[in-house]
Amino acid sequence: MSEEIGYPKVVPLEPEARTLADRVCRQIVTAIVKGEIPPGHKISEPELARTYGISRGPLREAIRRLEGWRLVERKAHVGARVVKLSAHELIEIYRVREALEGMACRQAAKNMTDAEIESLKRLLDEHEASIEQREGRSYFQKEGDLDFHYRIVQGSKNSKLLELLGDDLYHLVRMYRYQFSVSSSRPKRALKEHRQIIDAIEARDEELAEMLMRRHISAARRNIEDKLDTVTKPEGDKHG
């Protein structure tokens, strides 16, 4: 049994998987996030049932939950498809992240324990070492970045924030990252911003912590917008 442990797992939100539907649900999420089931792809119930060796009943329940998490879209009597990537929606997600994680950072500045802060600072040290070592092109940086953000959300001690970001948004974000291969453009700058954020949290400065996080995510959004503009034609309104 190859139990994969050791790397930062960002999905501790699933207590158990004692039932077939739960287990398969997790497998499908992983497959979608990693792109093994590409965006827009039809989800064939008989095919997936054969693949995972289960009946269609639990499979359909898993799909229904994924529908609730907005990873798949379903049409009656037609079938379910993996959500399609759209540059516009990716930007929308980053606007939501800016709002949600800004609030998370504000509450983290208030509710994070000193031990959590210290641990997070050590994580950033690891990130720095990883960046120096691999010249900033590390695969680890992708998951590492999300790990930092996830810990902030955990530190907010706000369970609703954790549910919304952990279940709904981060899956999509990771999927988009696998798709577009973004976010590893300026790891050093991101690391510096991360340090500023944790400093503000350590100083218990709620206002500053929220502002820095919002700036950080807003910068990431603009970075993506620029990258997308080079590929996508600016047919939209460019008036100002």
Next chain:
Amino acid sequence: MSEEIGYPKVVPLEPEARTLADRVCRQIVTAIVKGEIPPGHKISEPELARTYGISRGPLREAIRRLEGWRLVERKAHVGARVVKLSAHELIEIYRVREALEGMACRQAAKNMTDAEIESLKRLLDEHEASIEQREGRSYFQKEGDLDFHYRIVQGSKNSKLLELLGDDLYHLVRMYRYQFSVSSSRPKRALKEHRQIIDAIEARDEELAEMLMRRHISAARRNIEDKLDTVTKPEGDKHG
């Protein structure tokens, strides 16, 4: 193949209800929100199947989707229960609303059409008439308030915001309102704040619009906190 149109389509709610599971899902949501199925109540599959006259298959799928929307919690081999009311979580929800609707208001100030703004101003006129007429104790105020907020979110033209607030949070907020009977305490003040918000949107002042909405929801949160402090003392149930 790619018939994707790029303009922001903001109509993800109410797709269809052509299937039993979809129809029953909506019925259960309404029942939960209205309190017909009280919070913490066990959801018995055989009982509900008999009630709605369907098999357990579609019912289970509906429950799985409700689980994705966080209206019910499920434990393996034990069953599903309607989410339990907790004062702490209600406050958490309002913190999330502050962040999310603040961002929605910011984007509404940018993306709302003049027609939408005009329509919303007329809605506030109706609210004012309703308040004057019924001395501020109107039942309509409850849904009317949420209607205002929902239109702002629609005006943001951000489909992700609409999904998160519409599917996940507003159901819970309405449920809590039916439970605690809150939010009708200061309708005149709320109306005044609503007018300030729509004025900021009309002036296309994004910063101000976000700030006013955050203040508005933050005030509502503090109002609830005060009310809960006067009531909160029963630490768990006691039976004879």
Next chain:
DNA sequence: TCTGAAAATATTGTCGACAATCTTGATCAG
């Protein structure tokens, strides 16, 4: 009477089969 374990019961989890609907491909009129 109280405690603990084991049987009885009820509920959830899973499966295969059938019905309703959509999609595809073939046939035929223009």
Next chain:
DNA sequence: CTGATCAAGATTGTCGACAATATTTTCAGA
């Protein structure tokens, strides 16, 4: 040859039955 109509195939939706697990009841022993 093009287009529409209709039949064949495939997929989704629904159902009832059986298996696995949790909860409740019962009963024996201290």
